[in-house]
Amino acid sequence: MTFPWLVADVGGTNARFSLVTAEDGSGFQFEHTQTLPTAGYLRFEDCLQAYLAQLPAALSKSVCAGCIAMAGPVVGDQVSFTNLDWHLSRSALQQQLGWNQLCLLNDFAALACSMPHLADADMQPLLPGTVVPRAAKAIVGPGTGLGVAALVYTPVGWWPVPGEGGFTAYAPQSPRELAVAALLQPRMYLYTEALVSGGGLVLTYNSLAEIDGLAERASEAAEVVDLALQQQQPLALEALQMFCDSLGTAVGSAALLYGAKGGIYLGGGIVPRIADFLVRTGFEKRLRERGRQTAFMADIPVFLITHPYPAFLGAAAWLQQQLVNANG
Amino acid sequence: MTFPWLVADVGGTNARFSLVTAEDGSGFQFEHTQTLPTAGYLRFEDCLQAYLAQLPAALSKSVCAGCIAMAGPVVGDQVSFTNLDWHLSRSALQQQLGWNQLCLLNDFAALACSMPHLADADMQPLLPGTVVPRAAKAIVGPGTGLGVAALVYTPVGWWPVPGEGGFTAYAPQSPRELAVAALLQPRMYLYTEALVSGGGLVLTYNSLAEIDGLAERASEAAEVVDLALQQQQPLALEALQMFCDSLGTAVGSAALLYGAKGGIYLGGGIVPRIADFLVRTGFEKRLRERGRQTAFMADIPVFLITHPYPAFLGAAAWLQQQLVNANG
Numbered sequence: 093m094t095f096p097w098l099v100a101d102v103g104g105t106n107a108r109f110s111l112v113t114a115e116d117g118s119g120f121q122f123e124h125t126q127t128l129p130t131a132g133y134l135r136f137e138d139c140l141q142a143y144l145a146q147l148p149a150a151l152s153k154s155v156c157a158g159c160i161a162m163a164g165p166v167v168g169d170q171v172s173f174t175n176l177d178w179h180l181s182r183s184a185l186q187q188q189l190g191w192n193q194l195c196l197l198n199d200f201a202a203l204a205c206s207m208p209h210l211a212d213a214d215m216q217p218l219l220p221g222t223v224v225p226r227a228a229k230a231i232v233g234p235g236t237g238l239g240v241a242a243l244v245y246t247p248v249g250w251w252p253v254p255g256e257g258g259f260t261a262y263a264p265q266s267p268r269e270l271a272v273a274a275l276l277q278p279r280m281y282l283y284t285e286a287l288v289s290g291g292g293l294v295l296t297y298n299s300l301a302e303i304d305g306l307a308e309r310a311s312e313a314a315e316v317v318d319l320a321l322q323q324q325q326p327l328a329l330e331a332l333q334m335f336c337d338s339l340g341t342a343v344g345s346a347a348l349l350y351g352a353k354g355g356i357y358l359g360g361g362i363v364p365r366i367a368d369f370l371v372r373t374g375f376e377k378r379l380r381e382r383g384r385q386t387a388f389m390a391d392i393p394v395f396l397i398t399h400p401y402p403a404f405l406g407a408a409a410w411l412q413q414q415l416v417n418a419n420g
Numbered sequence: 421m422t423f424p425w426l427v428a429d430v431g432g433t434n435a436r437f438s439l440v441t442a443e444d445g446s447g448f449q450f451e452h453t454q455t456l457p458t459a460g461y462l463r464f465e466d467c468l469q470a471y472l473a474q475l476p477a478a479l480s481k482s483v484c485a486g487c488i489a490m491a492g493p494v495v496g497d498q499v500s501f502t503n504l505d506w507h508l509s510r511s512a513l514q515q516q517l518g519w520n521q522l523c524l525l526n527d528f529a530a531l532a533c534s535m536p537h538l539a540d541a542d543m544q545p546l547l548p549g550t551v552v553p554r555a556a557k558a559i560v561g562p563g564t565g566l567g568v569a570a571l572v573y574t575p576v577g578w579w580p581v582p583g584e585g586g587f588t589a590y591a592p593q594s595p596r597e598l599a600v601a602a603l604l605q606p607r608m609y610l611y612t613e614a615l616v617s618g619g620g621l622v623l624t625y626n627s628l629a630e631i632d633g634l635a636e637r638a639s640e641a642a643e644v645v646d647l648a649l650q651q652q653q654p655l656a657l658e659a660l661q662m663f664c665d666s667l668g669t670a671v672g673s674a675a676l677l678y679g680a681k682g683g684i685y686l687g688g689g690i691v692p693r694i695a696d697f698l699v700r701t702g703f704e705k706r707l708r709e710r711g712r713q714t715a716f717m718a719d720i721p722v723f724l725i726t727h728p729y730p731a732f733l734g735a736a737a738w739l740q741q742q743l744v745n746a747n748g
Contacts, residue, residue, distance in 0.1 A: 165681075167552060167555065167716075168552055168553075168555075172715075174712060174713075224495055224496055225496075227496070228581065228583075242581065246576060246579050247576045247745055248575045251572070251574050253556065253572055253581055253678065253679070254679050255676055255678050255679035256676045256677070256716060257676060257677040259676045259710050260677055261591035261593055261669045261672075261673050262591060263588070263589035263590060263592075264592070264598075264601065265610070266605070267602070267605075270592075270598055270601060270605075273592065273598060277594070277598075280711065281709055281711040282593070283710065283713075345587075345588035348583055348584045348585060349568060349583045349585040349588055350581065350583050351493055351526075351581070351582050352583075353493075382587050383608065383611055383614075385502075385584050385611075387500075388495075388584060388587075417575055
C-alpha cells in the first residue's frame with residue numbers, strides 16, 4: 093500500500109493529528125504527531141490545513157488517504173461534533189484534498205478498531221476473566237464525555253458498532269444515587285454522561301453538597317479527584333465512589349446490551365488516574381451482580397487501555413481495511 | 421440450495437417449529453408449523469424429537485439443516501436458556517441429527533435478521549421518521565422478557581448484534597418511577613426487564629399500590645391491561661402509562677447505544693395489544709428528548725412488527741447466509 097496516510101483524533105478540546113508512514117509486521121509507523129486546540133479554528137477544515145501547512149511541503153502533498161476519528165455521530169456522509177459547532181461532509185472534504193480515500197469514524201469506533209492491534213503491554217488487567225474468542229467486545233471511556241462502542245466479529249473481520257451511549261438514561265442504583273437523580277431530574281434530561289464523565293464528577297460532588305446542605309462546590313474534575321485521593325475529604329470520597337459505582341453500572345449495562353463476552357476495555361482520560369481506587373469501590377459489584385445474568389457477567393475480564401494513541405491505531409486499521417475492500 | 425430446513429423459536433413457555441421447504445424470489449416457504457409447550461420436556465433435544473416424530477417419516481429424514489432461535493445468550497458452542505433449565509451444545513446436537521448445518525441464534529438476533537426480509541405490510545408505522553440506509557437498526561420487544569438486539573450493515577450484509585439488553589439497569593426518569601425504584605432496589609437488582617415486560621407491568625401495578633397504601637394487587641399482565649383500557653381504573657392506567665414511558669426510555673437508550681438511525685422496530689407480545697395507548701403516553705417524549713442528542717433522535721422512525729412469525733423468517737435468512745458462506 094502507498095503511504096503516507098493522515099489520521100486524526102478530534103475531541104471537544106483538542107485535535108490530534110499524525111501521519112502513518114509505513115506498516116510492517118509489528119504494526120503501523122506514526123510520525124509528525126501533533127496536537128492543536130480546536131478553539132482556534134472556525135471549521136475542522138481550517139484546523140486540518142494548519143496541521144498540513146506545518147509539514148514539509150513534499151510530505152504534505154504526498155498524503156494519499158486519511159481517516160478522521162471524532163467525538164460525534166457519523167450519519168451517512170455527514171458528521172456533527174458533539175461538543176463543537178463544526179459540521180463536516182466527507183465527500184466534499186475528500187474532493188477538496190484530492191485523496192484516494194477519506195474515512196470518518198466515531199472516536200470510540202476508532203478505539204474499538206484498535207483492539208485487535210493492541211499488544212498485551214498496551215492493556216492493564218483491572219478485573220480477571222476470560223476473553224471468549226470472536227465474542228463482542230465493549231469499549232467504554234469517561235473523559236470530557238462518556239464514549240461507548242462495541243466491536244463485533246463478522247466474516248470480514250472485526251467491525252465497530254458506534255453509538256451515543258453516553259446519552260442513555262442514567263440508572264441510579266442506591267439511595268444516594270436516587271437522591272442525586274431526584275435533585276437533578278427537574279433541571280435536565282439526566283443521561284449517563286451527565287454524571288459519569290469529568291464534568292459529571294463535579295456535578296455529583298456539587299449535588300451531594302447541595303443535598304447535604306454543605307457549602308462546598310467544585311468546578312474541575314481534577315479538583316474533586318485531588319480532594320478525594322490526596323486530602324481524603326469525605327464529600328469528595330463519596331462523589332468519586334459514586335462515580336466509580338455508576339461507571340460500573342454503565343459499563344455492565346453496555347456489556348449486557350452488546351453481549352460482550354469478548355471483554356470490557358476502558359479508555360478515556362479519567363480511569364488511568366483512579367484505577368487503584370476504582371477496583372476498591374462498588375465498580376465490580378455493579379458490573380457483575382445482574383440477577384439471572386450474574387453468571388453471564390461473572391467471567392468477563394476488564395482491561396484498562398494504556399496505549400498512548402489507540403484512536404490513531406484504530407483509525408489506521410480501519411482505513412487499511414477500507415483500502416483493501418476498495419481494491420478488492 | 422437443498423431443502424427442507426428446520427427453524428425453531430424457543431421461548432420460556434413455548435417452542436415453535438417449522439420447516440422451510442423452498443425459497444423463491446418472494447421469500448421463504450414455511451410448512452408444518454407447530455407449537456409445543458416447553459414444560460413437557462426435560463431437554464430441548466426431547467422437544468425437538470417430539471416435533472420431528474410427528475412429521476411424515478420421509479420428510480423428517482430429509483431435513484438437512486436447521487437454525488434454532490432461543491431466548492438466551494449463545495456463547496461459543498453453548499447456549500443457556502434464560503427462563504428454562506435447558507442447556508445445549510450446538511456441535512453435539514448437529515452430530516446427533518446428522519445435518520449439514522445447525523445454527524443457534526438468540527431469538528432477538530433472529531428477529532433482527534428478519535428486518536431486511538419484511539415487507540411494508542409486515543410493519544405498522546408507530547412514529548414517523550426517516551430510515552437512513554445501511555445505518556444500524558434497533559429491535560426491542562417486551563413480552564415474557566424484554567428482548568433487545570441491533571442489526572448493523574457490513575460488507576457481507578446485515579449482521580445481528582444480540583445481547584441481554586433486558587438486564588441493563590433500570591433508569592427511572594420521573595418522581596413516581598424514582599419512588600418505585602426506591603421501593604424495589606432493597607429487594608432485588610432492578611433491571612429494565614423487571615419493570616418493562618409482562619411481569620414488569622404487574623410489578624409496577626403492585627408497587628404503586630404498595631406506595632399509595634392501596635389493597636389492589638394483580639398477578640397477570642392481561643389483568644392490568646384490561647383494568648387500564650376497559651375499566652379505566654386509575655391505578656392500572658398509571659401503571660400502564662409508566663410501562664409505556666419506561667419502554668420509551670429503554671428503547672431510546674438502546675437506539676442511542678447502537679446509533680440506530682436505521683429505525684426502531686418493536687416486537688414481543690405486549691405492544692400489539694396497547695399500540696393505540698402507547699402513542700398517547702410519554703413514550704415518544706422519553707424516546708426523543710435526550711439533551712444534546714435530541715436532534716439525533718428526532719427523526720428516527722418507530723415501527724411495530726406485525727408479521728406473525730418474524731423469528732422463523734430471520735432464522736431462515738441467517739441459516740441461508742451461513743450456508744452461502746460455508747459453500748463459498
